Amino acid sequence: MADYIVRATAANAQIRAFAATTREMVETARAHHNTSPVVTAALGRLLTAGSMMGSMLKGEKDLLTLQVHGSGPMKGMTVTADAHANVKGYANVPQVILPANDKGKLDVAGAVGIGFMNVIKDLGLKEPYIGQTVLQTSEIAEDLTYYFATSEQVPSSVGLGVLMEKDNTVKQAGGFIIQLMPFADEEVIAQLEENLSKVNSVTALLDAGNTPEQILDILLGNLGVEIVDTISTQFYCNCTKERVTKAIVSIGKKDIQEMIQDNKPIEVNCHFCNTQYTFSVDELKEILKQARG
DSSP: OOOEEEEEEETTEEEEEEEEOOOOOHHHHHHHTTTTOOOOHHHHHHHHHHHHHTTTOOOOOOEEEEEEEETTTTTEEEEETTTEEEEEEEEEOOOOOOOTTTSSOOOHHHHHHHHEEEEEEEOSSSEEEEEEEEESSSSSSHHHHHHHHHHOOEEEEEEEEEEEOOSSSEEEEEEEEEOOOOOOOHHHHHHHHHHHOOOOHHHHHHTTTTOOHHHHHHGGGGGGOOEEEEEEOOOOOOOOHHHHHHHHHHTTTHHHHHHHHTTTTTTEEOTTTOEEEEEEEHHHHHHHHHHHE
16 A cells, blocks of 8 residues: 555644555665664654655645754764655665664664754745754654644644564554644643553554554544545655756866766765766766856
8 A cells, every 4th residue: 555644633623633654655765775674763753754744834845854963873864855745865874783672672762862853944935944953762753742842832742653574674654743733722632642641652553454544543533533635655756867967067177077087987876765876988078068167
């Protein structure tokens, strides 16, 4: 089943909610970057969050970037999403091997380490909006819960999960974001808190076969949940050889001339999807004609 996000409201629009299933997206990222299980889990959580947060963007060309910088062996990761919930991302160090944490789970917090998260929204204005928060647990979901509360002043609950198969492919991935509107009354808040306290983990919900719609029903069913719409989401990188050519043009004639003098083809790697683009010496000579300075 293809990945998708469900958007919903509950309690007469006092709550807005998102839930996603993202197994294919996270498996695509794992395959592209050859990530170890703990890195797959960390990057998968951030990609899932990015897809739902991207779907919150209003403008057709708006872009969201999530950057995690940490002291752990993974060194950090970056995810970018657009308003159509297309996401791409990478970990700085894709291969990290760590023992399980004290709960017997993949040690995402250990891989990420102590650090901070940037949330960058490019809304077509002169300057992008940048929110920065210190990582609270380095487990990603709790860090985003803290970000929403402090930077956007929106009380939220974020749940994210990635479950791996024994052969290190992705078995399940998904998550939810539930947000309280400013006019939410005390009874609704209390009921939501009670509902959330009964949920063990996102991966347990997904592994039990629950769809995003069913997850929202478990979390919000007694608060009158209403599905607003469903959006497909995917790992998608918009890099092309043409775009990479433009990037080479921009470095200037002197550097391109030096590449040509080496008399060897060059390889350019896309960080986001790990695609290699090769340019022959003849291609570099053509690029030189387009370059300035």
